[in-house]
Amino acid sequence: MTLGILTIAGLTLHEAARRRILTAAFVCGAAFLALYATGAHFMARDFARHETSLIERHMFMTFLTLAGLYAVNFLTVMTAVLLPVDTLSGEIASGVMQTLVSKPIRRAEIVLGKWLAHVVLIAAYLTLMAGGVLTIAQVIGSGIPPHVTIGIPLMLLEGTVLVTLSIAGGTRLSTVTNGVFVFGLYGLAFIGSWVEQIGTLAGNDTARYVGTIASLIMPTEAMWQLAAHHMQPAIMRDLAATPFSPASVPSPAMVVWAAAYAAVALLVAVLSFRKRGL
Amino acid sequence: MTEFVIETRGLRKEFGSKTAVAGLSLSVGRGEVFGFLGPNGAGKTTSLKMLLGLVEPTAGAGTVLGAPIGDRTARAKVGFLPEHFRFHDWLSGRELLHFHGRLYGMKATEIRTRAEELLARVDLQDAAHRPLREYSKGMLQRAGLAQALMNHPALVFLDEPTSGLDPIGRLLVRDIIRELRAQGTSVFLNSHLLGEVEATCDRVVFVKQGVAIHELDLLGAPQTIAVELELGETGSETLAALERLGRGLEHARGVVRMQVDTEEVLPELARLVVERGVKLYRMSAKRKSLEQWFFEVMGEDQRPG
Numbered sequence: 001m002t003l004g005i006l007t008i009a010g011l012t013l014h015e016a017a018r019r020r021i022l023t024a025a026f027v028c029g030a031a032f033l034a035l036y037a038t039g040a041h042f043m044a045r046d047f048a049r050h051e052t053s054l055i056e057r058h059m060f061m062t063f064l065t066l067a068g069l070y071a072v073n074f075l076t077v078m079t080a081v082l083l084p085v086d087t088l089s090g091e092i093a094s095g096v097m098q099t100l101v102s103k104p105i106r107r108a109e110i111v112l113g114k115w116l117a118h119v120v121l122i123a124a125y126l127t128l129m130a131g132g133v134l135t136i137a138q139v140i141g142s143g144i145p146p147h148v149t150i151g152i153p154l155m156l157l158e159g160t161v162l163v164t165l166s167i168a169g170g171t172r173l174s175t176v177t178n179g180v181f182v183f184g185l186y187g188l189a190f191i192g193s194w195v196e197q198i199g200t201l202a203g204n205d206t207a208r209y210v211g212t213i214a215s216l217i218m219p220t221e222a223m224w225q226l227a228a229h230h231m232q233p234a235i236m237r238d239l240a241a242t243p244f245s246p247a248s249v250p251s252p253a254m255v256v257w258a259a260a261y262a263a264v265a266l267l268v269a270v271l272s273f274r275k276r277g278l
Numbered sequence: 279m280t281e282f283v284i285e286t287r288g289l290r291k292e293f294g295s296k297t298a299v300a301g302l303s304l305s306v307g308r309g310e311v312f313g314f315l316g317p318n319g320a321g322k323t324t325s326l327k328m329l330l331g332l333v334e335p336t337a338g339a340g341t342v343l344g345a346p347i348g349d350r351t352a353r354a355k356v357g358f359l360p361e362h363f364r365f366h367d368w369l370s371g372r373e374l375l376h377f378h379g380r381l382y383g384m385k386a387t388e389i390r391t392r393a394e395e396l397l398a399r400v401d402l403q404d405a406a407h408r409p410l411r412e413y414s415k416g417m418l419q420r421a422g423l424a425q426a427l428m429n430h431p432a433l434v435f436l437d438e439p440t441s442g443l444d445p446i447g448r449l450l451v452r453d454i455i456r457e458l459r460a461q462g463t464s465v466f467l468n469s470h471l472l473g474e475v476e477a478t479c480d481r482v483v484f485v486k487q488g489v490a491i492h493e494l495d496l497l498g499a500p501q502t503i504a505v506e507l508e509l510g511e512t513g514s515e516t517l518a519a520l521e522r523l524g525r526g527l528e529h530a531r532g533v534v535r536m537q538v539d540t541e542e543v544l545p546e547l548a549r550l551v552v553e554r555g556v557k558l559y560r561m562s563a564k565r566k567s568l569e570q571w572f573f574e575v576m577g578e579d580q581r582p583g
Binding site for chain 2: 003004007011015018019094095096098099100101102103104105106275277278
């Protein structure tokens with residue numbers, strides 16, 4: 001079983017490198033980091049010129065770092081959906097899958113191999129991008145936000161949920177339908193999360209419940225909210241000083257839910273592909 | 279007793295309300311080159327996909343290399359060339375074979391040796407380093423044929439193997455099929471090119487609306503030969519004697535048409551006519567082609583698929 005998974009994972013990683021998908025992702029990522037570093041540098045210089053208090057300066061620079069991580073989170077979400085969106089559906093449509101499946105390999109190994117490779121790719125992408133933002137933060141003097149060792153894995157869990165859904169959808173849906181479906185679910189979670197935040201601030205329980213239900217249907221945005229909550233100083237969280245300070249902090253149980261959600265989606269992908277006519 | 283590499287009983291596939299294969303029962307012997315014939319939409323590709331485990335049958339059962347249809351261990355000894363072979367076009371021809379060798383669980387040294395052997399056999403050695411996206415249709419088909427043979431298969435499924443090939447490529451495929459037969463490999467050939475089938479297959483089965491309706495042994499069984507004799511004045515006794523050597527005799531305007539089972543009968547026909555003093559002006563014999571068989575078996579109601 002392991003050999004088959006590793007063979008397919010190897011082919012998928014090889015494909016990402018050969019088709020210049022990784023190059024494109026990293027060139028765009030590098031452009032983003034360069035832009036971010038330039039902006040952060042000039043803002044830091046501006047702060048140094050004006051007489052701002054140390055706390056004020058620290059809060060602003062933390063906000064800037066969180067804004068960078070928010071952009072990284074968004075880019076990771078896009079990559080996590082788009083990278084694997086045609087890995088199964090595209091190969092089914094082109095007939096490549098017929099040649100693969102006729103070999104002595106389990107269909108589950110094909111799904112798991114592709115899933116593993118894409119999770120590795122997303123993890124590498126997130127590590128490099130988030131690492132870049134944190135390095136820039138360190139260099140310009142705003143310091144590393146607290147609990148990044150909790151925040152970054154939460155962002156990776158969010159990416160893993162999306163990769164898994166994208167692969168599961170590809171077992172039955174065409175590439176475009178699959179992309180629309182997964183982005184639709186992500187949009188649902190995004191809007192749901194805002195409804196929950198606004199509902200909490202307005203003291204509207206119904207709006208809060210709607211948001212919670214949306215997070216249960218799709219726990220991705222809750223992972224970012226939780227990550228953002230952990231990655232800012234307690235004072236900023238308490239003051240709700242940035243747009244990244246959730247009014248309603250997702251429960252830690254939501255992490256278990258998201259992990260279970262990804263596991264079930266992966267199981268569904270394996271079972272669905274096992275029965276798929278090719 | 280014949281050992282079968284494929285045996286099916288009432289294999290059926292429905293897609294919603296549409297029946298693609300109504301109940302396919304057939305058997306293919308070890309070492310046999312088997313032709314699977316039928317018009318477009320007859321269920322040939324669906325049948326082949328069921329045998330390979332790509333599509334799950336709605337009903338019926340069968341075995342491939344003695345294991346139930348779809349069995350993974352049996353697939354280790356099976357090769358498959360799809361009708362329009364496609365694979366990741368960023369791989370080179372050599373990488374393609376190496377990858378498929380790994381999927382078959384072959385050892386690295388074995389993969390290297392076998393890949394070079396096959397690249398030479400399908401005449402792709404010069405292009406082995408180039409990505410598949412730079413291959414012509416014919417080169418791609420030959421690369422596909424090579425990947426189907428990586429594991430020294432006991433059974434090879436070839437779905438329209440000469441599709442996109444020029445006459446030289448077709449000849450190469452024909453030679454490879456003959457080599458496979460000589461090595462004792464069974465070949466399941468699905469092709470529209472009846473000439474190719476006639477030249478390579480030992481036996482064919484005609485499929486219509488998902489059912490095997492006729493079987494034809496192209497090797498051992500009697501071959502129908504259509505004979506035409508242009509004779510002078512002929513009595514009924516001579517005609518009766520001629521009919522005893524064949525069947526389906528028709529006589530009109532001095533021309534006798536009949537069918538015989540073997541070429542050995544032809545000299546006897548000529549001797550019989552001459553011995554009875556009947557003038558023989560012309561005699562022709564023509565073997566019934568597979569194409570003629572096809573139209574006869576399929577009936578007159580066939581339309582282009």
